[in-house]
Amino acid sequence: MRLFAxxxxxxxxxxxxxxxxxxxxxxxxxGRGRAIGMSAVAAxxxxxxxxxxxxxxxxxxxxxxxxxxxxxxxxVARVRINPDYDHPADAMWVSILAVVDDPPPVRWFGPNDYxxxxxxxxxxxxxxxxxxxxxxx
Numbered sequence: 001m002r003l004f005a006x007x008x009x010x011x012x013x014x015x016x017x018x019x020x021x022x023x024x025x026x027x028x029x030x031g032r033g034r035a036i037g038m039s040a041v042a043a044x045x046x047x048x049x050x051x052x053x054x055x056x057x058x059x060x061x062x063x064x065x066x067x068x069x070x071x072x073x074x075x076v077a078r079v080r081i082n083p084d085y086d087h088p089a090d091a092m093w094v095s096i097l098a099v100v101d102d103p104p105p106v107r108w109f110g111p112n113d114y115x116x117x118x119x120x121x122x123x124x125x126x127x128x129x130x131x132x133x134x135x136x137x
Contacts, residue, residue: 004039006032013040021048037071041099046125048073049118052093065095073097075106076121082111096121
């Protein structure tokens with residue numbers, strides 16, 4: 001895992017598996033979220049996910065998916081959160097994201113289908129060589 005942080009430690013992220021954006025953080029009110037996403041894409045991130053929590057009235061996309069979209073990610077799937085598990089207030093979906101040129105329409109998945117949605121997303125990504133010589137999404 002590669003770790004990245006701003007000089008002041010107020011924002012950062014990690015890249016898992018060579019191309020998955022994880023552990024994004026930004027101090028409240030810092031305004032660095034979009035810059036962090038753009039830095040991650042420039043560093044090779046092609047996969048991510050986030051909570052899709054509706055925002056202001058009529059906003060069904062949610063703040064985080066919109067922020068990632070502005071950084072170059074496209075939503076390719078949405079997974080309903082299983083209500084049997086703890087989740088942030090009002091977050092009913094997880095947005096599955098990829099950096100792809102021509103994404104298909106968003107595919108919707110039910111609760112307990114997170115892994116299936118990630119496999120679907122990974123299948124949309126161009127194949128790349130793994131360090132061991134095989135190919136992986």
